[in-house]
Amino acid sequence: MQPSFWEHDAMLTADFIVIGGGIIGLQTALELRERHPKQRIVLLERGLLPAGASSRNAGFACIGSLTEILSDLDAMGEAAVLAMVERRWRGLGRLRQRLGDDAIGYEDLGGFELLTGLDPLQRIGEVNRVLRPLFGQDVFSPDDAGLRASRFGPQIKALVKNPFEGQLHSGRLMRALAQLAAACGIEIHTGAHVAALEEGGGEVRVHIAGERKLTFRAARAAVCTNGITCELLPDVGILPARGQVLVTEPIPGLPWRGAYHLDQGFYYFRNVGERVLLGGGRNLAFETETTTEMALTAVIQSALERLLHEIILPGREVRIEHRWSGVMGFAADKQPIVRLLSDRIALGFGCNGMGVALGADIAAETAALLS
Numbered sequence: 001m002q003p004s005f006w007e008h009d010a011m012l013t014a015d016f017i018v019i020g021g022g023i024i025g026l027q028t029a030l031e032l033r034e035r036h037p038k039q040r041i042v043l044l045e046r047g048l049l050p051a052g053a054s055s056r057n058a059g060f061a062c063i064g065s066l067t068e069i070l071s072d073l074d075a076m077g078e079a080a081v082l083a084m085v086e087r088r089w090r091g092l093g094r095l096r097q098r099l100g101d102d103a104i105g106y107e108d109l110g111g112f113e114l115l116t117g118l119d120p121l122q123r124i125g126e127v128n129r130v131l132r133p134l135f136g137q138d139v140f141s142p143d144d145a146g147l148r149a150s151r152f153g154p155q156i157k158a159l160v161k162n163p164f165e166g167q168l169h170s171g172r173l174m175r176a177l178a179q180l181a182a183a184c185g186i187e188i189h190t191g192a193h194v195a196a197l198e199e200g201g202g203e204v205r206v207h208i209a210g211e212r213k214l215t216f217r218a219a220r221a222a223v224c225t226n227g228i229t230c231e232l233l234p235d236v237g238i239l240p241a242r243g244q245v246l247v248t249e250p251i252p253g254l255p256w257r258g259a260y261h262l263d264q265g266f267y268y269f270r271n272v273g274e275r276v277l278l279g280g281g282r283n284l285a286f287e288t289e290t291t292t293e294m295a296l297t298a299v300i301q302s303a304l305e306r307l308l309h310e311i312i313l314p315g316r317e318v319r320i321e322h323r324w325s326g327v328m329g330f331a332a333d334k335q336p337i338v339r340l341l342s343d344r345i346a347l348g349f350g351c352n353g354m355g356v357a358l359g360a361d362i363a364a365e366t367a368a369l370l371s
């Protein structure tokens, strides 16, 4: 079916096209709207609902756990670590300001890390010193009372608290972003799977997969497709990384609240009301999990269940009520990529597994590149 004159003239052309309707794509569109109040902005998302990471994640509003920051300090040095944490912190502030805490179910319950050995505690002072210019106080401190109260398994030797982390409801966040974008006149098309994009003749042409063979045209385009970028633009060096999650039934009397990291961030769990959401374990099968396929595997799901029964809620019978997976994206150096791919096409990729906080900052930079 050919597009009609009307479709061609008024629906398939825009000033800006954003590809990908996750946290970064929607916020890039909103940033473009702030800079260009009168121009037409079209957002193309392949799923009926977002179909990558943003509505399938764990909802941690995190800036980095103690052991993650320690390993980054060793790899990147103090200035780079401070700059990275600052971007996450700034992004989180921007997100909360944009949507409001109620709309996104933001809860200021703190972030925690469970340690099976005491060595990282020796370097708490060093990390706090590096982060003090940003927060004006210590970020990490041992939480012995919290450890006693939470009744984790005996493998856990220490608990470290970070009061600057929080958690939110990822479904409500994505719904609020989509509603705000629509209210700002951003035209969102779901079920629009971009098969290819090309630049030439002073425009970008974005070809949609499917029988209708529609092509959108715009002066500029932003690609915000995260882990699935490897299918559209295989050369930019972003690898997919599947993450698997489970959620339990409500557990009356759950003895802890907040967002918890374990094993350098390879495992994470939090409360959702009285339920436990638990995810991670990608390090058990890196090769299998380097995929865009949203499937579950027995290896990882049973590792998560073991963690639940042996460490998080030892000795309790708990039913699992939800399981799912989502796809993250990773660059080789774990750094964001915000750059022009050509004169009129920008890539906005940033999250490397931690996009809730960082997303707004990456979106602002991506929109600035195109403006």
Ligand SMILES: Cc1cc2nc3c(=O)[nH]c(=O)nc-3n(C[C@H](O)[C@H](O)[C@H](O)COP(=O)(O)OP(=O)(O)OC[C@H]3O[C@@H](n4cnc5c(N)ncnc54)[C@H](O)[C@@H]3O)c2cc1C
Binding pocket: 019, 020, 021, 022, 023, 024, 025, 044, 045, 046, 047, 049, 050, 051, 052, 053, 054, 055, 056, 057, 058, 059, 060, 061, 062, 192, 193, 194, 195, 224, 225, 226, 227, 228, 229, 232, 242, 243, 244, 245, 279, 325, 326, 327, 328, 349, 350, 351, 352, 353, 354, 355, 356, 357, 358, 359
């Ligand atoms: C299981 C899991 C748990 C996580 N937990 C957390 C957490 O607790 N805290 C945190 O900060 N981060 C977490 N993350 C990471 C975080 O969700 C991501 O960093 C963030 O959502 C990335 O946002 P994005 O907009 O870049 O990508 P996405 O949300 O992946 O959005 C990309 C969008 O592009 C669309 N798309 C892709 N290709 C095309 C195409 N060809 N045409 C049209 N559309 C296309 C996809 O359908 C998708 O909706 C987690 C991720 C996963 C998978």
